[in-house]
Amino acid sequence: MSNLLVAEYITKTYQNHTALNDVSISVPEQSIFGLLGPNGAGKTSLIRIINQITGPDSGKILFNGKPLAAKHIEQIGYLPEERGLYKKMEVGEQALYLAQLKGMEKYEAKKKLKYWFEKFDIAPWWNKKIEELSKGMAQKVQFIVTVLHEPKLLILDEPFSGFDPINANLIKQEILSLREKGSTIVLSTHNMGSVEEICEHIALINKSNVVLSGGVKQIQQDFKEGIFNIQFKGNKIAFTNALWTGAELFDSKEADGITNATVRLLNSTQPNDLLKAILPEVEVLGLQEVIPTMGEIFIKKVQEVKKEDNHE
Amino acid sequence: MNKTVLIIQREYLTRVKKKSFIVMSILGPLLIAALMIVPTWLANQDEDDQIIEVIDETTLFIKKLENTENLSFQYSYSSLEEAKADLYSSKTTGILFIPDVAITSPNTIQLFYKKKPSSSSMSYMKTELSNTIEDKKLLDFFQITKDQISAIKTPVRIVSSKLNEDGEEKQSGGGVAMAVSFASAIFIYFFIFLFGVQVMRGVIEEKSSRIIEVIISSVKPFQLMMGKIIGIALVALTQFLLWVILSGVLIMGVSKVFEDEFAKAEKNRATIEQFNPDAAKLDVNQQENFIAKVQSNLEMINFPLILGCFLFYFLGGYLLYSALFAAIGSLVDQEADTQQFMMPVTIPLIFSFVIAQTVIDNPDGTLAFWTSIIPFTSPIIMMVRLPFGVPWYELVISMTVLVATFIGTVWFAGKIYRVGILMYGKKVTYKEISKWLFYKS
Secondary structure (H helix, E strand, O other): OEEEEEEEEEEEEEOOOEEEEEEEEEEEEEEEEEOOOOOOOHHHHHHHHOOOOOOOOOEEEEEOEOOOOOHHHHEEEEEOOOOOOOOEEEEHHHHHHHHHOOOOOHHHHOOOOOOHHHHHOOHOOOEEEHHHHOOOHHHHHHHHHHHHOOOOOOEOOOOOOOOHHHHHHHHHHHHHHHHHHEEEEEEEEHHHHHHHHHHHHHEEEEEOOEEEEHHHHHHHOOOOOEEEEEEEEHHHHHHHHHOOEEEEEEEEEEEEOOOEEEEEEEOOOOOOHHHHHHHHOOEEEEEEEEEOOOHHHHHHEEEEEHHHHHHO | OOOOHHHHHHHHHHOOOOHHHHHHHHHHHHHHHHHHHHHHHOOOOOOOOOEEEEEEEOOOOOOOOOOOOOEEEEOOOOHHHHHHHHHOOOOOOEEEEEOOOOOOHHHEEEEOOOOOHHHHHHHHHHHHHHHHHHHHHHHHHOOOOOHHHHHHOOOOOOOOOOEEOOEEEEEOOOHHHHHHHHHHHHHHHHHHHHHHHHHHHHHHHHOOOOOOHHOOOOOHHHHHHHHHHHHHHHHHHHHHHHHHHHHHHHHHHHHHHHHHHHHHHHHHHHHHHHHHHHHHHHHHHHHHHHHHHHHHHHHOOHHHHHOOOOOOHHHHHHHHHHHHHHHHHHHOOHHHHHHHHHHHHHHHHHHHHHHHHHHHHHHOOOHHHHHEEEEEOOOHHHHHHHHOOOOHHHHHHHHHHHHHHHHHHHHHHHHHHHHHHHOOOOOOOOHHHHHOOOOOO
16 A cells, blocks of 8 residues: 655754654555644644645655645645634635635535535534534534545544534544545544544654554554453462462452453463463453553653653 | 635625625715715704894994894893893893993903804804904094005915926915825825724634634635735725715715705805905905816816826735734734734824825925835825825835835735744744744745
């Protein structure tokens, strides 16, 4: 699969701080790419550079293999984190205006808008002013405006904020179906649950640097620490003794005669070795490997950097 | 469609469709018409007939005070006390008491009234009394009459003409020129302020509603800024055109309706003049010339040139200032924060309006010359000077400088704008702004 968007060694410095330091990312075509990082890490700076709102001090961006240029604007859709529409303008008129600014013909834009407005249940609001709409409805309008011109690349900054769970799910389904239709999506979010759910690749930016990048599944595998959940019936002390030096017990809970224990394997012990050791002692009901969540990985990685800073 | 055109279209249509625009378009001409009509109308109001009882202890004024349309005089020989007592039971509306010392100390003359006579009636009585006293004094002390004095009175008018190098004489426009000067100066000042601030508000609106980021991911900040400036310029021109047309229609209509009133006002003035031979004499002289004078004045003023220059300086001045206003708008999060940046921009504008009077007095002076070249004052000052005649090369220099500065300012404002619109929650200093000018885009 080729990369739709490649950023190479992007550096951007503002008056007294570096927003991006040699940042490189590759976004494969027709995938959902998570751009993660704590507040103020430089995500918005990178997004603005991709949108050609600002330029990098050094480095380059390739879009579909070619250097990013003004003509690519029409193939990019951008939903900024800080949503905004003209408050005093009518919904339909405004959506048409923004679509035309993205290079759509008026007639075509109108037809597509009608379709989306029906789909999102906001058709009756066509002639209302934005200030009369609820926040969720204004968000829907903004989402429609972002995707209307069927851009190759969609950059969504916190697309789920401000939506109730039903509408958040609606948006999620739309994002997935847009990918099916061929769009590539860059998703910047703090919602790690949705990252695990829909992103295929991520890049984690912290303090202007990319500290982690790659496939979500692969990263989760890389961050495994040999932690297992074991459910068993039987004597807990016998169980603990059986672990001996092969594993370390973190936590155990007993309910209705069933104990749920969390252990970490030590000294290259394999799950099979563990089973061999405990099978004679207790009745094993289940064994699962604990895969770290993206949230845990995020916190771990960001705190690692913080610790390094403190040592310096 | 070109994106800048789209932006211009939006800026124009949303503003023209606003209620405030429609109200202003109608209210403006109404105000102009009211300014012309109300004074005339007021002057003709409350001119109820007054009957003044004259108690003249000097007997000098008997039958000297002549009745006017609203004023009639009755001479009585009763004492002041009796007259005062009778005032409310008689038809008379006032008592004019002239004590016997009035000729030597005229400040002792008194008027008692039920209803205050209008100021024109009062001044009529004052002139009448002082004329009569003056006549009496002239006759008593110098044995001459007023007519003799009038006969030697010689009003002088100097016809001033500018002699050009090639020997051509050029009369300056005089009163009409002054009116045209002032009108165009006020219009330009007013429009630059009104619509420049609209540009600033538009920028702040986009910034505070955060739509700016969506838009500049589609178009260049410079396109957005210029689209806004040009769109609002078209709104200003539309408003101006509407005002001119509506005012014309209104004034024509109103003068038809109030024809009688105007005629009456004219007649009143004539009556007053009739009893004021001095003023009348001068007036007749003037009136004979007046129409001819206005006509020659009008001929002296080159209207196509003035109209052309008005449009040029109006647009030039507007573009110059609105670019700066756009930059200011981009620097702040809300309108309340604009103060510190507004000052340096509005000072030259206010300054040029203040010195306009001095420039009218001396339209070819050094101050007038320099302020009509400096682009920040030239849109107003050059319009003030123009009706009095300006050498063509000065006009060319002034226009060139204005265009050059306009281009420079737009470039400068564009640099600030592009950085400013993405800055939030930070008070910007002038030092930082100067750094923005050298940012790469």
